[in-house]
Amino acid sequence: GQQVKQSSPSLTVQEGGILILNCDYENDMFDYFAWYKKYPDNSPTLLISVRSNVDKREDGRFTVFLNKSGKHFSLHITASQPEDTAVYLCAAGLQGTGSKLSFGKGAKLTVSP
C-alpha cells in the first residue's frame, strides 16, 4: 500500500495567499521528510527537506512542519506567486546513503494572478 499519502490532489490559491499542503505517512521509523516540486514536462526537484531531530524548517517562503507523533508533515507556502504553480510531491524515508524514498501522488497547485 501507499506508504505516503497526500490528501488534496488539486489546490488553487490567489497570488499573495498562504497555502498549506499536507502529507501523512505510515512508517513511524521514517526520519527524513521532503517536498519535491515538478513543473510540467520537467523532472521533480527537491524544494525543502527536514530530518526528524527538528519539527520545523524554514527556507524563505517555504516552511516544513513535522508532527512525528501524528505521522504527518506539511508544507506552508507564504506570499504565493504564479511561478509556484506546479505539482508538489511529498516524500519520506530513512536517512542514510542509498535509502529509498517513498513518494505521495502529488498535489497540483495553481496560483492565480
Place this chain on the structure above:
Amino acid sequence: NSKVIQTPRYLVKGQGQKAKMRCIPEKGHPVVFWYQQNKNNEFKFLINFQNQEVLQQIDMTEKRFSAECPSNSPCSLEIQSSEAGDSALYLCASSDGTSNERLFFGHGTKLSVL
C-alpha cells in the same frame, strides 16, 4: 535542466516484448534509483544501486526486470516480457552518496505497452 539523462524519452512495445531503458546518473553520483510512476501518479520504488551493487529491489523487479549499473556504462532497466500494466513513466534518479538524501531525477522514459 536535468543532469540525469534518460533514454529513450518514449518507448512503445507490444505485449511480450522486451523493453529496455537507460539512465546516465549525474557525474560523480554512485547511487541510482529507479521508480515507476503509473497513470494514477503513484510512485513505486523498483530498485536502487550503489555503484554496481544492488541495494534494494522489490519482488516484481526481481522476477520480471533485469537491471544493472555497470561501471563506465549507462545504467539500464529492462522488462523481460512487457505487460499492459507496465505502461508508465519510469524515472531514474541519482544521489551523491553522502548522508544527503537529495535525489536528482531524469525526465523519465514513458513506456506504452500496446
